[in-house]
Amino acid sequence: MSDTTTPVDDEPAPIQEARHWEDEAWIAQVIKNEDDDGWAVSMTLRGEAEPALIGPWTMGRDKKNPKPLDAPAFHTLVKTAHEVRRRHEQQLAARLHKKIWIGSGAHEIVVTLDIVPDDDDPYAMLAARNADGQEVARKRVEAGFRLTADSAATWLERELA
Numbered sequence: 001m002s003d004t005t006t007p008v009d010d011e012p013a014p015i016q017e018a019r020h021w022e023d024e025a026w027i028a029q030v031i032k033n034e035d036d037d038g039w040a041v042s043m044t045l046r047g048e049a050e051p052a053l054i055g056p057w058t059m060g061r062d063k064k065n066p067k068p069l070d071a072p073a074f075h076t077l078v079k080t081a082h083e084v085r086r087r088h089e090q091q092l093a094a095r096l097h098k099k100i101w102i103g104s105g106a107h108e109i110v111v112t113l114d115i116v117p118d119d120d121d122p123y124a125m126l127a128a129r130n131a132d133g134q135e136v137a138r139k140r141v142e143a144g145f146r147l148t149a150d151s152a153a154t155w156l157e158r159e160l161a
Contacts, residue, residue, distance in 0.1 A: 039066035052081045109129065111147065128156055136160065
């Protein structure tokens, strides 16, 4: 008895067409720009509802239809979409985590504000660590708490009094 089974590939082959190109992670689609006569391309990460990148797309030689997608263009779009996502993540992290230093030398204290963007109950955790890294104070505050050197010093005076 010989084994004549062949492996079954459950994954469909990625689509690589003139206006739709994809790989295992990204989907590129050339779409008509509704604002004018031009074309746009959207890059969407699989599993996400919104595109990570939408940008203008080049017209073809006939000046009526879009230039077809190809492998080099797709790889450039993937690289650009990755960069856009990375910048977005950095901006989000900077918006959700703030840090300031008050005092100096051995008396320097690092105060952090970590915002938890919960849809139902957003809040932030305010924390202070001394020069040795030990936490000296922690408090839950409103998500809109404005962390400044003055607000941190006032909070710490009350907490440590």
